[in-house]
Amino acid sequence: MPSPKPFQKTLNPLFAGLQTSVFETMSMRARALQAINLGQGFPDDPGPEDVRAKAAEAVLTGWNQYPPMMGLPELRQAVSAHYLKWHNLQTDWEQEVMITSGATEALAGALMALIEPGDEVVLFQPLYDAYLPLVLRAGGVPKFVNLSPPHWQFDEAALAAAFSDKTKLVLFNNPLNPAAVVYDKQAMELLARFCIRHDVIALCDEVWEHVVFDGRQHIPMLAIEGMRERTVKIGSAGKIFSLTGWKVGFVVATPALMKVLAKAHQFITFTTPPNLQAAVAYGLGKDDSYFEGMRHSMMRSRDRFTTGLMQCGFTVLPSEGTYFLTVDLAPLGLSDDVAFCHKMIEETGVAAIPMSAFYAQDPVKTTIRFCFAKKDETLDAALEKLARFI
Secondary structure, three states, X not given: OOOOOOOOOOOOHHHHXXXXXXXXXXXXXXXXXXXXXXXXXXXXXXXXXXHHHHHHHHHHHOOOOOOOOOOOHHHHHHHHHHHHHHHOOOOOHHHHEEEEOOHHHHHHHHHHHHXXXXXXXXXXXXXXXXXXXXXXXXXXXXXXXXXXXXXXXXXXHHHHHHOOOOEEEEEEEOOEOOOOEOOOHHHHHHHHHHHHHOOOEEEEEOOOOOOEOOOOOOOOHHHOOOOHHHEEEEEEHHHHOOOOOOOOXXXXXXXXXXXXXXXXXXXXXXXXXXXXXXHHHHHHOOOHHHHHHXXXXXXXXXXXXXXXXXXXXXXXXXXXXXXXXXXEOHHHOOOOHHHHHHHXXXXXXXXXXXXHHHOOOOOOOOEEEEEOOOOHHHHHHHHHHHHHHO
């Protein structure tokens, strides 16, 4: 028999042409060199035992067939009650709350549902690496707002250059990964004015809403005047409970938007493991001490690692939230973050992420990002290596 012919038609160029993500690249190097991986953003804590026990109990004694497409009623009710308690948001759990298989699925579904080919989408750089491929695949035309260290703030002129009457949606991440900024009410109101002026939907990635420090309070875009009818809020159980592998996301939106968002979700994943949903419903009702204790623990790790980095000779930029902090290389006379990260992992066995990887154009090349959501001994071992390196 003749040899079968190889497939020759062109594959989707958007994904076929994508390079391996910077997270996977640095993680592969970390594994190969047996380095300490402070690049990829996940804690080395197993997560709250009582929440994990609820998931185990539910898989053994609970329902393991398809749950409702919109999510278990008990979890949707818990999300609604949680946001009322923590953000004073009034939501109708039956019409305005949906559960997804992680926040990234929620983002993908929202972009597929809300934009059409040719619609302009405003993105803030540095940006989470999934945003741009998802926007492009949905047919959106990206318009970038560049943020710069040390404060990573935007102003009216920057927004005016990005927004127009062609703008359909803005994708706003607050707190901001990777720059660890928590935007205040003044910044939110400025962005809201542009959304209202140009009739734009705000797709708000708020997965870090509980991981905020130094007494800060997260302000959801839904709470800003004029934004209730044009905002989609996305949250994540993985970030709230340090269970990043669970992939349980929350979506909150007005009924008119939710009807369309639900259709996209229905034909992407349809649903999410019911035992994890049951456990997250339990977790969202935990006492305030859990949420406050989690913040305190993360903040303590941030401060421990910040102090150590400064003693090593690094200039550390403020970390107001998330698992991350950034280091400014410019005072060391360095201007190539990628080369520095490769040199650091080779010579010290510590992995970080070059911040230029979070830009699609005009990157800032003088900052790198570390994840500090690690045990003390892991951070201390990294600091010992970095002190010798510097």
